[in-house]
Amino acid sequence: MYELLSSLQELLRNPIVQSSVLPLVAGLVCAAVLYPLRLEGLGAAAGFLVAVVAIGNFAFEPLTVTRKIVVLGAGAAIFGALFDLAVKPTRFTGPALGAIFGAAALWVFASVLVQKTPLEVATLGAGVVALTAWLVTATVSLHYNSARSGAAGLGLGLGAGVSAVLGASALIGQYGMALAAACGGFLILLMALGPRVSAGISLTLTASVLAALLSAGAVLLAQLHWSSLAALALVPVIVRLPLPETPLWTRPVLASVYALLAAGGACALAWLAPRGWTF
Amino acid sequence: MLRVTLGALALALPLAASAAPENYTLDPYHTYAHFAVDHLGVSLMWGRFDKSSGKFMLDRAAKKGALEINIETASLTTGDIDKGSRPRSRDEHLKGADFFNVAEFPRMSFKASDVRFDGEKPIEVAGELTLLGATKPLALKIERWVCKDHPFSKKPMCGGNASGAIKRSEFGMKYGLPAVGDDIRLYVEFEGYKE
Numbered sequence: 443m444y445e446l447l448s449s450l451q452e453l454l455r456n457p458i459v460q461s462s463v464l465p466l467v468a469g470l471v472c473a474a475v476l477y478p479l480r481l482e483g484l485g486a487a488a489g490f491l492v493a494v495v496a497i498g499n500f501a502f503e504p505l506t507v508t509r510k511i512v513v514l515g516a517g518a519a520i521f522g523a524l525f526d527l528a529v530k531p532t533r534f535t536g537p538a539l540g541a542i543f544g545a546a547a548l549w550v551f552a553s554v555l556v557q558k559t560p561l562e563v564a565t566l567g568a569g570v571v572a573l574t575a576w577l578v579t580a581t582v583s584l585h586y587n588s589a590r591s592g593a594a595g596l597g598l599g600l601g602a603g604v605s606a607v608l609g610a611s612a613l614i615g616q617y618g619m620a621l622a623a624a625c626g627g628f629l630i631l632l633m634a635l636g637p638r639v640s641a642g643i644s645l646t647l648t649a650s651v652l653a654a655l656l657s658a659g660a661v662l663l664a665q666l667h668w669s670s671l672a673a674l675a676l677v678p679v680i681v682r683l684p685l686p687e688t689p690l691w692t693r694p695v696l697a698s699v700y701a702l703l704a705a706g707g708a709c710a711l712a713w714l715a716p717r718g719w720t721f
Numbered sequence: 722m723l724r725v726t727l728g729a730l731a732l733a734l735p736l737a738a739s740a741a742p743e744n745y746t747l748d749p750y751h752t753y754a755h756f757a758v759d760h761l762g763v764s765l766m767w768g769r770f771d772k773s774s775g776k777f778m779l780d781r782a783a784k785k786g787a788l789e790i791n792i793e794t795a796s797l798t799t800g801d802i803d804k805g806s807r808p809r810s811r812d813e814h815l816k817g818a819d820f821f822n823v824a825e826f827p828r829m830s831f832k833a834s835d836v837r838f839d840g841e842k843p844i845e846v847a848g849e850l851t852l853l854g855a856t857k858p859l860a861l862k863i864e865r866w867v868c869k870d871h872p873f874s875k876k877p878m879c880g881g882n883a884s885g886a887i888k889r890s891e892f893g894m895k896y897g898l899p900a901v902g903d904d905i906r907l908y909v910e911f912e913g914y915k916e
Binding site: 498499501503504506507508553554557607608609610611612613614659660662663664665713716 | 804808809813814816817818819822824825827853854855893895896897
């Protein structure tokens with residue numbers, strides 16, 4: 443029994459398990475459990491937060507940038523769930539949430555921005571707000587389509603995660619890959635149960651807020667090249683490409699392929715740009 | 722009577738002057754902080770912070786002292802600066818959010834006002850180290866202490882070597898545990914000129 447517990451602990455310390463298997467299973471289980479309540483989109487946040495706990499770098503004091511990202515991501519999940527339960531989204535929902543969370547991104551990066559020159563504060567601050575506002579607006583507007591929403595979450599998480607690793611931050615990378623795995627859990631439920639599974643605002647808002655903040659964090663705290671963010675911003679656009687009507691399981695698979703193309707572009711730029719291959 | 726008092730005062734003046742607190746400014750070109758950390762349980766890896774500043778005060782008569790040293794974490798080097806075909810060099814990784822997070826916390830500082838003496842020599846200085854926004858106690862043992870005049874400029878100077886230990890996880894630097902060790906040995910070489 444002791445040996446079993448010991449090997450389980452050893453397994454949970456493995457970074458690959460922490461940022462892939464664990465959030466995938468947690469995301470899938472949470473989405474399945476909350477499916478009857480129409481809150482299955484919370485699977486993305488659940489998988490991500492389980493990974494944060496397993497990685498073990500979280501505390502409220504001191505509240506660093508990476509910890510603020512977790513806090514705002516959890517806040518986005520709660521906000522999204524309340525929205526899914528109480529409010530019927532309109533076409534203004536995405537831009538409104540984009541503006542709110544774009545402004546909140548300044549709070550996340552305030553401790554870094556205050557150490558910059560006024561010009562850097564203006565350009566970096568505007569960039570962080572624009573990226574967050576865009577990703578939230580574009581991803582939340584997919585909320586009615588679970589295949590495209592889940593695929594966008596998968597692509598955003600993987601693009602942010604892998605490019606962060608290439609940009610010299612393994613912790614941010616693990617967080618991003620955990621988000622992708624959690625969205626993967628949601629997609630598995632979608633393939634199993636069909637289009638009745640709803641991503642809602644809870645998944646789209648959580649995934650877009652986290653991906654925007656993690657990738658901006660990799661630029662500001664590590665060495666990710668900004669051009670990678672431009673490719674990542676295409677994820678919620680590319681998943682709008684046409685999808686076949688049947689068989690149903692092909693929709694999330696093909697949407698994920700689209701998303702991974704843009705995510706792959708972000709990763710390629712993260713690798714190539716510091717070596718002089720910019721466009 | 723007045724003449725005797727003035728005479729006694731004149732005799733006492735040099736003694737009072739030598740007993741007064743002495744302030745020293747650290748010489749950034751001869752003050753460096755080094756660290757050593759276990760890697761994979763195999764070797765002890767070393768790193769150094771190239772830029773630091775600070776000052777210290779000594780009151781040998783009262784057996785008191787104070788030290789303040791600020792270390793620029795972005796000046797960290799372990800000798801691995803070229804990423805080559807890897808995603809990142811070790812120095813880039815150490816400066817990032819996983820370890821020293823220099824963009825958010827460009828400085829770490831050690832402030833101490835509890836100095837233990839052995840005769841006229843300070844042998845230990847205890848205070849607080851602030852790293853990554855967390856402040857924890859740290860005691861530095863002064864292993865070597867010399868005061869003399871600089872051989873060329875003739876300026877009075879004091880300096881030596883000190884060492885201590887911290888657990889990086891207590892400061893929130895948990896990435897890579899336990900493969901990259903938790904126990905960090907700190908070594909400081911310092912020289913200061915009397916103001």
